[in-house]
Amino acid sequence: MLFVLFGTVPGLAQTSESLVKIGVLAKRGPEKCLEQWTPTAHYLSSLIPEYSFVIVPLDFKTIKQDVERGAVNFVLANPAIYIDLEFHYGVNRIATMVNLRQGNPFTEFGGVIFTRADRADIKTLADLAGKTFVAVEDNSFGGWIMAWRELVAHGLTPRDDFAALNFAATHDGVVQEVLTGKADAGTVRTDTLERMAQEGLIGLEQFRVIDDHLHDRMEARFSPAFPFLHSTRLYPEWPFAKVQGTSDLLAKRVAVALLNMPADHEAAITAQVAGWTTPLNYQPVHECFRDLEIAPYDRHGAITFSDHVRQYWPVMLLGSLITLLLAAYTFHVLRLNRKLWQSREMLARSRDKLEERVARRTADLSRLNEQLRAEVAERRLAEVESRKAHAELDQIFETTADGMALIDLDCRLQRVNSTFLKMLGFTSDQVVGKKCYDVFPSLRCNTNACPLRQVKGGREETIEFEDEKKRADGTVITCIIAATPLRDLEGRIIGIVESFKDISDRKRDELALAEFAAELSRSNQELQQFAYVASHDLQEPLRMVASYVQLLARRYKGKLDSDADEFIEFAVDGANRMKQLIQDLLSYSRVNSRGKDFALTDCEAVLAQTLLSLQLAIEESGAEVTHDPLPKVMADDSQLGQLFLNLVGNGIKFRGEEPPKVHIGVADQGDAWCFSVRDNGIGIDPQYGERIFEIFQRLHGKNEYSGTGIGLAVSKKIVSRHGGRLWMESSPGAGATFLFTLPKRGDSSHELRPKDGSH
Amino acid sequence: MSYAQKMEVIEILLVEDNPGDVRLTVEALKEGKVYNNLNVVADGVEALAYLRRQEQYGEAKTPDIILLDLNLPKMDGREVLEEIKEDEVLKRIPVVVLTTSKADEDILRVYDLHANCYITKPVDLDQFITVVKSIKDFWFTVVKLPKNAS
Numbered sequence: 001m002l003f004v005l006f007g008t009v010p011g012l013a014q015t016s017e018s019l020v021k022i023g024v025l026a027k028r029g030p031e032k033c034l035e036q037w038t039p040t041a042h043y044l045s046s047l048i049p050e051y052s053f054v055i056v057p058l059d060f061k062t063i064k065q066d067v068e069r070g071a072v073n074f075v076l077a078n079p080a081i082y083i084d085l086e087f088h089y090g091v092n093r094i095a096t097m098v099n100l101r102q103g104n105p106f107t108e109f110g111g112v113i114f115t116r117a118d119r120a121d122i123k124t125l126a127d128l129a130g131k132t133f134v135a136v137e138d139n140s141f142g143g144w145i146m147a148w149r150e151l152v153a154h155g156l157t158p159r160d161d162f163a164a165l166n167f168a169a170t171h172d173g174v175v176q177e178v179l180t181g182k183a184d185a186g187t188v189r190t191d192t193l194e195r196m197a198q199e200g201l202i203g204l205e206q207f208r209v210i211d212d213h214l215h216d217r218m219e220a221r222f223s224p225a226f227p228f229l230h231s232t233r234l235y236p237e238w239p240f241a242k243v244q245g246t247s248d249l250l251a252k253r254v255a256v257a258l259l260n261m262p263a264d265h266e267a268a269i270t271a272q273v274a275g276w277t278t279p280l281n282y283q284p285v286h287e288c289f290r291d292l293e294i295a296p297y298d299r300h301g302a303i304t305f306s307d308h309v310r311q312y313w314p315v316m317l318l319g320s321l322i323t324l325l326l327a328a329y330t331f332h333v334l335r336l337n338r339k340l341w342q343s344r345e346m347l348a349r350s351r352d353k354l355e356e357r358v359a360r361r362t363a364d365l366s367r368l369n370e371q372l373r374a375e376v377a378e379r380r381l382a383e384v385e386s387r388k389a390h391a392e393l394d395q396i397f398e399t400t401a402d403g404m405a406l407i408d409l410d411c412r413l414q415r416v417n418s419t420f421l422k423m424l425g426f427t428s429d430q431v432v433g434k435k436c437y438d439v440f441p442s443l444r445c446n447t448n449a450c451p452l453r454q455v456k457g458g459r460e461e462t463i464e465f466e467d468e469k470k471r472a473d474g475t476v477i478t479c480i481i482a483a484t485p486l487r488d489l490e491g492r493i494i495g496i497v498e499s500f501k502d503i504s505d506r507k508r509d510e511l512a513l514a515e516f517a518a519e520l521s522r523s524n525q526e527l528q529q530f531a532y533v534a535s536h537d538l539q540e541p542l543r544m545v546a547s548y549v550q551l552l553a554r555r556y557k558g559k560l561d562s563d564a565d566e567f568i569e570f571a572v573d574g575a576n577r578m579k580q581l582i583q584d585l586l587s588y589s590r591v592n593s594r595g596k597d598f599a600l601t602d603c604e605a606v607l608a609q610t611l612l613s614l615q616l617a618i619e620e621s622g623a624e625v626t627h628d629p630l631p632k633v634m635a636d637d638s639q640l641g642q643l644f645l646n647l648v649g650n651g652i653k654f655r656g657e658e659p660p661k662v663h664i665g666v667a668d669q670g671d672a673w674c675f676s677v678r679d680n681g682i683g684i685d686p687q688y689g690e691r692i693f694e695i696f697q698r699l700h701g702k703n704e705y706s707g708t709g710i711g712l713a714v715s716k717k718i719v720s721r722h723g724g725r726l727w728m729e730s731s732p733g734a735g736a737t738f739l740f741t742l743p744k745r746g747d748s749s750h751e752l753r754p755k756d757g758s759h
Numbered sequence: 760m761s762y763a764q765k766m767e768v769i770e771i772l773l774v775e776d777n778p779g780d781v782r783l784t785v786e787a788l789k790e791g792k793v794y795n796n797l798n799v800v801a802d803g804v805e806a807l808a809y810l811r812r813q814e815q816y817g818e819a820k821t822p823d824i825i826l827l828d829l830n831l832p833k834m835d836g837r838e839v840l841e842e843i844k845e846d847e848v849l850k851r852i853p854v855v856v857l858t859t860s861k862a863d864e865d866i867l868r869v870y871d872l873h874a875n876c877y878i879t880k881p882v883d884l885d886q887f888i889t890v891v892k893s894i895k896d897f898w899f900t901v902v903k904l905p906k907n908a909s
Contacts, residue, residue: 544779547884548884551783554884
């Protein structure tokens, strides 16, 4: 209902005057007035944007005329002026200012009568007789009328009893005149002195407040909570009033805006108010004005009548007899009149009360309405934000690289994204609303491995598993599926979210790789087997050839011709070399197939054994073999011995002119040992660096150096079986260094395993 | 039978299927000047028949030494060795296993079966002759004595 009301306001605004003038009584001059109230106008403009509010400073003297001719739409003035305007021009208060003084809100104010502190002759109101007195304006409520009432109550008639009564136009002016001695005493509204003292214009100790009469009277209306210096009764603060002719709707909206003005709003701060409240009862003001018989309660008639009496008393005397006859009747009429007047007053009073209640109720409703409106606006904004966020989430959901499916507690697919549909080759209709076990069944369905069942069972964390899913076209894909509980806003589980990652390609690659590796391993094994079997079985016929050729040589050497002897010799040599090759091939194939498990092996002991085997060669060549202290390593001791035998043997075999020198060194590389076997022999051209490690590769003629070229190939195989690397650093003529690494593994603190002497 | 006669002619049973090896053994025994009476059978079944004087081997003499090849048709050398060593009479005959296999498991197996000697057939003829000669020495020093003692 209220909402509809507000909704129609902009329409009305278009047809009415959009500039709203607020006339403000400029008690401290027009500049200060504008400065003080312009933010309030802006505040109203911002809340009621169809109107533009401006402040019009009004003078004490002209305010009535301005209101009369409708120069302003609203008027903010002191209560005295207000009741006059109310009486004459039907202005109607819509709010009462909550004044902010010394940080506290006040809805009442009064007047203070004061003199200079050094005026010992003025202590009571009675002392003011015969003195000069200054007030703000003759129609200034706090700055004159309130004080006037108190003076009259104490038997002083200002016009007769003061030596002079002046009006200084502003409150500050009054204070200045008393301070400079231009007047003996003066009156201003409460808090003027405190304010000026705070502004540093005066010192409070420079004045004495004449409030002795208050101590005698102690009337209830003198609020003890009112902390300012005051000499008069207190009256409600300035009302904000609507001028007749200003639209009621606008007035209502202005009232609501004012009532809602927060105390910390810039407009309130600048206006030095703590906000606005529902219009107060201005009856005390009316009483004040009635006491003083001033407008609107002045009695023009009485004064005119006495004048007439003075001027025309003889005529009047003659007519008095006739008049006397009418007197009784007149008196009766007058009494009736008075009664009528009194009841009218009572009516007015109750009307005020009623109005006040209505205004308060209206304000409450308006405030409620404002709140509702703010809430609705907020909700609308939140809705827009939420829709935006929703759209973003939708887009992410649709375009993510994973297939997504939302499944409710009934196993029903609530929602899927396009990636999901593409992945499984379905259309949305084939999927949404269907049971998940119908769309993409799995071995997990109906078992405890079903992620939905696990989530229902209280599982919180994401369940990830690999599964095969049948696509719409019957092909099968392998997916990694991550299932996460889906919760509503209250945190209740309402289903699961499953995200699908198609790993079929990866799976295929992995499978192919595994197959390839298995194939490789098989072919490797076959090759090993082949090498072993071939070399083994080749020995049999070879033995026949070699043995019988040797038998021939033994029995018939020198008995046939020289050609035959030579032929037999070549045949024997060939058979021998063949025998060597086959044995080498056999030992090469045995590195892996007949290797022993690794055990903690003392390299010192292995090397000592090796050097023993090489003793003959060392003695023959005069070789010098030295070595660093060698560690214990995890190794196959036989193969390690063979490795040393090959490398040290090579160092001795491939000697230069000098007697061979071979040094076995070792360096700790942290996670591995790096052994080096350095010789001073003929060296090897680095361009053959890799070739020398190939099986049966030889760099030298058989006449220069014996051997089949198997040693380094076997050595390399041994090192690589131990997880190390074998390489060579050399240049021709400068000797060669063979380096190999053995990874450290196992616990080197183990005792050396007892070794078998036959190795 | 005198001791000297026995010394001169050694009764040998060669279990070998390869005629080349048979001939080579004959030649090696000749070269090694081992005086012997060499009887050859070509497989394990025949070898056991010979030793147990079955069928045509009714007149066979108990050999002083058995030269046994491991790779034989029908019944291989390892089985023959097992049979011999389970036979109370035959197990006293020293058996020299001749094989081309250097594989550790073969060697261990035949020793487990109480072969008296295991000889890898060398490819080199000279070495083979040496081996055959060592059989003679072996027969004299190791085998003959316990046989005599019994």
